[in-house]
Structures are given as C-alpha cells and as structure tokens.
Amino acid sequence: MATMIPAVSWLRACWTLLVCCLLTPGVQGQEFLLRVEPQNPVLPAGGSLLVNCSTDCPSAKQVTLETSLSKELVDNGTGWAAFWVSNVTGNSRILCSGYCNGLQIIGSTDITVYRLPERVELAPLPPWQPVGQNLTLHCQVEGGSPRTSLTVVLLRWEEELSRQPAVEELSEVTATVLAGRGDHGAHFSCRTELDLRLQGLRLLVNTSAPRRLQTFALPVTPPRLVAPRFLEVETSCPVDCTVEGIFPASEAQVHLALGDQVLNATVTNHGDMLTATATATARADQEGARQIICNVTLGGERLEARENLTVFSFGGPILNLSEPSAPEGSTVIVSCMAGARVQVTLDGVPAAAPGQPAQLQLNTTENDDGRSFFCSATLEVDGEFLHRNSSVQLRVLYGPQIDRAKCPQHLKWKDKTRQVLQCQARGNPSPQLRCLKEGSSQEVPVGISFLVNVTHNGTYQCQAVSSRGKYTLVVVINIEARNSHFVPVLLAVFTTLGVVTVVVALMYVFRARKQRGLYHVRQESPSVPLTSMPTEAIREEPSRVE
Numbered sequence: 001m002a003t004m005i006p007a008v009s010w011l012r013a014c015w016t017l018l019v020c021c022l023l024t025p026g027v028q029g030q031e032f033l034l035r036v037e038p039q040n041p042v043l044p045a046g047g048s049l050l051v052n053c054s055t056d057c058p059s060a061k062q063v064t065l066e067t068s069l070s071k072e073l074v075d076n077g078t079g080w081a082a083f084w085v086s087n088v089t090g091n092s093r094i095l096c097s098g099y100c101n102g103l104q105i106i107g108s109t110d111i112t113v114y115r116l117p118e119r120v121e122l123a124p125l126p127p128w129q130p131v132g133q134n135l136t137l138h139c140q141v142e143g144g145s146p147r148t149s150l151t152v153v154l155l156r157w158e159e160e161l162s163r164q165p166a167v168e169e170l171s172e173v174t175a176t177v178l179a180g181r182g183d184h185g186a187h188f189s190c191r192t193e194l195d196l197r198l199q200g201l202r203l204l205v206n207t208s209a210p211r212r213l214q215t216f217a218l219p220v221t222p223p224r225l226v227a228p229r230f231l232e233v234e235t236s237c238p239v240d241c242t243v244e245g246i247f248p249a250s251e252a253q254v255h256l257a258l259g260d261q262v263l264n265a266t267v268t269n270h271g272d273m274l275t276a277t278a279t280a281t282a283r284a285d286q287e288g289a290r291q292i293i294c295n296v297t298l299g300g301e302r303l304e305a306r307e308n309l310t311v312f313s314f315g316g317p318i319l320n321l322s323e324p325s326a327p328e329g330s331t332v333i334v335s336c337m338a339g340a341r342v343q344v345t346l347d348g349v350p351a352a353a354p355g356q357p358a359q360l361q362l363n364t365t366e367n368d369d370g371r372s373f374f375c376s377a378t379l380e381v382d383g384e385f386l387h388r389n390s391s392v393q394l395r396v397l398y399g400p401q402i403d404r405a406k407c408p409q410h411l412k413w414k415d416k417t418r419q420v421l422q423c424q425a426r427g428n429p430s431p432q433l434r435c436l437k438e439g440s441s442q443e444v445p446v447g448i449s450f451l452v453n454v455t456h457n458g459t460y461q462c463q464a465v466s467s468r469g470k471y472t473l474v475v476v477i478n479i480e481a482r483n484s485h486f487v488p489v490l491l492a493v494f495t496t497l498g499v500v501t502v503v504v505a506l507m508y509v510f511r512a513r514k515q516r517g518l519y520h521v522r523q524e525s526p527s528v529p530l531t532s533m534p535t536e537a538i539r540e541e542p543s544r545v546e
C-alpha cells in the first residue's frame with residue numbers, strides 16, 4: 001500500500017507535464033482557427049473546387065493548402081488564400097495550414113467524390129415470353145459511388161417492380177414478374193438512383209434503355225384442319241386451318257402445304273381465333289397419298305395438324321367414236337378409256353382389266369342413227385369407289401327413202417272432199433318430200449288436209465331428196481265424181497215414198513169399195529219415176545274404174 005501512493009502521484013505529474021508541453025503553444029495559436037471552406041464538399045469524380053483557407057489571426061503567415069491533389073493559388077489576401085483544386089478523382093482529406101504568432105495552425109475537411117454509374121443496363125428479354133410463366137428481369141449496374149447511396153429500381157413502364165440497394169461494385173439486380181397478356185408490348189427498364197440529398201445535392205437518376213416484351217399463349221389443342229380426303233389431279237379444293245385460343249393471333253405465322261407444295265394462304269384473325277384458307281391444286285406428279293399440313297408458329301413454338309389426302313387421276317372416261325357421223329353400212333368403232341387404274345364398262349361390257357380400253361365395233365344400219373353408247377368408269381381411291389359416266393350419240397347417214405307401207409300408191413278419193421296424202425320419207429339428213437303430177441308440175445300437199453277436186457286426178461311422182469340423193473315413188477290418185485252416187489239414192493227414196501203412198505191410197509180405196517162393193521186398182525200406180533233409174537245407173541259406172 002505504501003509503495004502504491006507515490007507511483008500514482010508520479011504518473012499524474014508526468015501526464016500533466018505532457019499535456020502542458022503539447023498544448024501550451026497550441027493554446028496560444030488556437031485562439032485563431034484556420035477555416036477551410038467549403039466544409040465536407042461533395043463533387044463528381046474528376047471535378048474541381050475552390051478551397052478558401054482563412055483565419056482571423058492578424059499576423060497569419062504562410063497560409064497554404066496541403067494536398068496531393070493538383071492545386072493552384074487563385075488569390076490571397078491577409079489571413080486567407082484561395083486555391084483551385086482540380087481533378088478530384090477520389091475521396092480525400094485536405095488540410096490548410098498556416099502560422100499565427102509563429103505557431104502553426106491547421107484546419108481540415110473531407111472531400112466526398114460521387115460517380116454516376118458507368119453502365120445501367122437491362123439484360124435482353126427473351127424474344128417471346130409465354131403467358132403465365134415467371135420472367136426474371138436482370139439489371140446490371142457498373143460503377144457508381146458512393147454505393148451506400150445507390151439504389152436500383154426495376155420498372156414496367158413507370159411502375160416500380162422492385163427497389164434494391166446496389167451493394168457490390170458490379171451488381172446485378174433481379175426481379176421476377178409473372179408475364180400476362182397485358183405485358184405484350186410492355187416496356188421494361190432499370191433505373192439507378194444516387195441519393196445525395198443528405199449531402200445537399202439532388203437525387204441523381206440514370207435509366208437504362210427500355211426493352212419491349214412480347215408475350216404469347218398457345219392452345220393445347222392442335223389446329224383444326226379441314227380438307228377433302230381425295231383430290232383429282234389438276235383440280236382444286238379449299239383447305240381451311242383454324243386455331244382457337246392463340247395470342248396474339250395477329251403475330252402468328254401460318255403455313256399451309258400440300259405435301260411439299262406451299263399453298264398461298266389467306267390468314268384472317270378475329271380475337272384469339274386465327275383462320276388460314278387456301279386453295280390446293282394437285283399437280284399430275286403429286287398423284288398418290290399426300291398430306292395437307294398446317295403449321296402455326298408463334299413465339300418460336302409450333303402447332304401442327306396434318307390430314308391425309310389422296311391425289312388421284314381419273315383421266316376420263318373418254319368415249320370416242322371412230323366416226324361421229326357414219327354412212328349407213330360403214331364400220332364404226334366405239335372406244336372408251338380412262339386413267340391407268342380405272343375400270344371402264346362400255347354398254348355393259350367391262351374392259352379386260354383396269355386401265356384397258358373397252359371397245360365395240362358395229363356395222364351401221366339406219367336403226368343405229370341416234371343410238372347412244374354409255375361408258376361407266378370406276379376408280380377405287382383409298383377404299384372408296386368413285387364413279388363417272390359418259391355417253392355419246394352416233395349419227396348414221398342413210399336414205400332418202402319413202403316407206404311403201406306408209407305411202408299408199410293407189411288412192412280413190414271422192415271429189416269435193418277433204419283428204420290427206422299420207423306419205424313419209426326417212427333419212428339422215430332428213431329428206432325433203434314433194435309429190436308432183438306427171439305431165440304438169442301441179443303439186444299435191446303431203447301430210448296436210450286439202451279439198452280434193454277433179455284436177456287432182458292423175459299420176460304423181462313423189463320424190464324424197466337429201467344431200468345423199470333422191471328416191472321416187474309413183475302414186476296414182478283417182479278422183480270420183482261426187483253427184484253420181486247422190487242422184488240415184490235420192491231417186492230411190494222418192495220412188496219408195498211414191499210406192500208407199502200408192503199402196504196406202506189403194507188400201508184406202510179398196511176398203512171404201514168393199515164397204516160400197518167397187519174396185520179401181522190399176523189407174524192409181526205411178527210408173528214414171530221408175531223409168532228414170534237406168535239412166536242414173538249408167539252415170540255411176542265410170543267411177544268404179546281405177
């Protein structure tokens with residue numbers, strides 16, 4: 001205990017001495033301070049500032065600025081000196097020093113340097129983002145200080161998606177958004193905020209170039225493809241491909257193809273529905289089993305639909321006559337043919353094998369004029385039978401002829417009656433028929449009712465004429481005078497009436513006489529009308545001659 005007390009006292013004395021030695025000159029000099037202006041300045045990297053070192057000490061000497069930065073005396077005066085400090089690239093501390101009453105006085109300040117980020121960039125977005133999937137945005141920030149004041153903000157248009165401090169020197173800030181249909185065409189960007197408001201400056205903002213997002217949605221069902229199952233070579237058919245629930249429908253690409261032949265499709269879209277229509281025309285070299293393909297591409301993804309289509313070639317049936325207009329008696333060949341796999345049947349007779357022609361030969365008669373030949377063709381395509389028919393009509397050139405059975409050669413007509421000369425001519429080309437009276441060129445109408453008179457009595461040359469020649473038939477027309485029959489009949493009637501009258505009269509007289517007993521029979525009989533009969537009978541005779 002006794003040794004401890006002197007030790008403490010010595011230590012205290014020593015401390016007091018040290019403080020006195022260090023502070024005594026200071027106490028005298030520190031009456032005057034060396035000010036440094038501005039205090040704690042903040043400036044951009046590489047910037048410059050005017051620093052004023054000043055003191056109120058009236059005997060101040062050698063006021064100067066101590067710094068490793070490049071400096072330049074701008075002006076000085078009593079107790080002050082101003083310096084232009086330039087190229088400040090980093091945080092630093094500057095000192096002002098001077099002498100007051102032979103004692104050194106010092107003042108200092110810290111310079112804070114800030115830097116805007118050298119790079120603020122939003123990483124490229126995927127070209128197409130599926131709707132309903134998370135999209136991660138990456139913002140890369142390089143440089144920028146002080147880091148403690150730097151914040152990174154991710155934006156959709158002006159909406160803040162995420163706000164995070166940038167900690168490391170090269171930092172990447174990410175944010176995840178669930179992509180929706182509304183994000184199609186949205187602009188995303190990244191913003192840095194260097195907050196120097198505490199240091200008396202503004203909020204310094206840098207924004208990346210915006211990036212545009214494209215979102216898409218595809219249906220789970222494949223496109224609906226409508227096309228026929230068969231298509232004949234060199235013919236066309238419509239092809240339709242429809243996709244529903246595709247977004248954005250207007251940006252989808254549609255390809256329609258028949259095999260490797262790309263079809264020229266017309267694409268229309270209505271809401272989320274997309275329709276492509278095209279006309280497919282099969283080429284001859286496409287015969288066989290083919291496919292109609294519809295593929296829809298959007299966002300790098302593809303929907304595809306295929307339908308089988310068989311391209312067939314019927315090639316007919318071609319029904320041919322060796323001569324479409326053949327003279328009677330000539331030989332005509334009728335042939336029917338069609339494509340390689342087609343079975344043809346001509347007038348019920350099938351060809352030997354599919355692809356073979358069917359033929360028939362005939363010696364033409366006039367009965368064959370106008371005859372039709374039928375050819376039916378059958379092709380099996382993909383399990384189905386396709387049928388086609390064809391017909392052709394034969395013309396046979398014959399005649400002219402007058403049918404004796406249909407043209408009476410002896411006619412007995414009564415005068416002053418209406419009669420028809422029934423007579424027909426046949427032939428191809430159809431002949432012209434005229435009946436002319438021999439000796440004179442009087443013509444009697446054929447097939448038409450006319451009033452007969454005695455001038456029609458005579459022999460006629462009935463002639464059928466066509467480009468193939470003429471045919472003549474003689475027709476004799478006998479005209480009977482009409483009254484030669486009428487007069488005797490009238491006389492007979494009168495005679496009969498007379499006889500009846502006489503008989504009745506006689507009976508009356510006889511009965512009267514019987515009652516009286518008298519008879520006068522002979523005087524009452526009329527004989528004159530009866531004598532005229534033979535003359536009438538003679539007149540009738542010539543009409544019977546033919």
Ligand SMILES: *[C@@H]1O[C@H](CO)[C@@H](O)[C@H](O)[C@H]1NC(C)=O
Pocket residue numbers: 052053054075080081082
């Ligand atoms: C430096 O400060 C002193 C004292 O405050 C003043 O008189 C002088 O004008 C200043 N110089 C400049 C260049 O500002």
Ligand SMILES: *[C@@H]1O[C@H](CO)[C@@H](O)[C@H](O)[C@H]1NC(C)=O
Pocket residue numbers: 076077078079
């Ligand atoms: C100003 O600076 C010059 C050059 O350093 C010096 O000669 C002069 O004495 C100074 N003036 C005052 C008032 O300190």
Ligand SMILES: *[C@@H]1O[C@H](CO)[C@@H](O)[C@H](O)[C@H]1NC(C)=O
Pocket residue numbers: 070087089
């Ligand atoms: C600024 O200072 C840097 C180093 O700190 C130096 O490399 C550069 O050349 C200086 N620029 C000027 C204009 O003095």
Ligand SMILES: *[C@@H]1O[C@H](CO)[C@@H](O)[C@H](O)[C@H]1NC(C)=O
Pocket residue numbers: 116117118119120205206207
């Ligand atoms: C940051 O913004 C300033 C102006 O505010 C501009 O001069 C500078 O080039 C920008 N930096 C980048 C990396 O965009």
Ligand SMILES: *[C@@H]1O[C@H](CO)[C@@H](O)[C@H](O)[C@H]1NC(C)=O
Pocket residue numbers: 132133134176178
């Ligand atoms: C998207 O991310 C969020 C979290 O960021 C998660 O909860 C959600 O399940 C994700 N959705 C999909 C579709 O991945």
Ligand SMILES: *[C@@H]1O[C@H](CO)[C@@H](O)[C@H](O)[C@H]1NC(C)=O
Pocket residue numbers: 264265266
């Ligand atoms: C495609 O069709 C359009 C009209 O439908 C037509 O103008 C165009 O010429 C066609 N292109 C080809 C290569 O056929």
Ligand SMILES: *[C@@H]1O[C@H](CO)[C@@H](O)[C@H](O)[C@H]1NC(C)=O
Pocket residue numbers: 255256257262293295297302
């Ligand atoms: C879509 O179909 C077309 C025509 O068949 C073809 O050329 C194209 O390569 C197909 N697209 C894709 C992505 O397969």
Ligand SMILES: *[C@@H]1O[C@H](CO)[C@@H](O)[C@H](O)[C@H]1NC(C)=O
Pocket residue numbers: 289306307308
């Ligand atoms: C198309 O034809 C192929 C054989 O050529 C067959 O395997 C496939 O099932 C057919 N597709 C349809 C949709 O009929």
Ligand SMILES: *[C@@H]1O[C@H](CO)[C@@H](O)[C@H](O)[C@H]1NC(C)=O
Pocket residue numbers: 318320321335337
């Ligand atoms: C059919 O007849 C036409 C002329 O009538 C001829 O040009 C063609 O070659 C014929 N075809 C056949 C298969 O006989």
Ligand SMILES: *[C@@H]1O[C@H](CO)[C@@H](O)[C@H](O)[C@H]1NC(C)=O
Pocket residue numbers: 361362363
């Ligand atoms: C056709 O006439 C020729 C002679 O002109 C005869 O040899 C052939 O048998 C006849 N054909 C038919 C089908 O009547």
Ligand SMILES: *[C@@H]1O[C@H](CO)[C@@H](O)[C@H](O)[C@H]1NC(C)=O
Pocket residue numbers: 450451452453454455456
């Ligand atoms: C007899 O008939 C022909 C024509 O039908 C006529 O031209 C002619 O005058 C007629 N003759 C007499 C005597 O009636």
Ligand SMILES: *[C@@H]1O[C@H](CO)[C@@H](O)[C@H](O)[C@H]1NC(C)=O
Pocket residue numbers: 454457458459478479
């Ligand atoms: C009618 O003509 C025939 C001869 O063809 C002749 O014998 C007959 O007397 C004629 N009759 C009359 C009434 O002219």
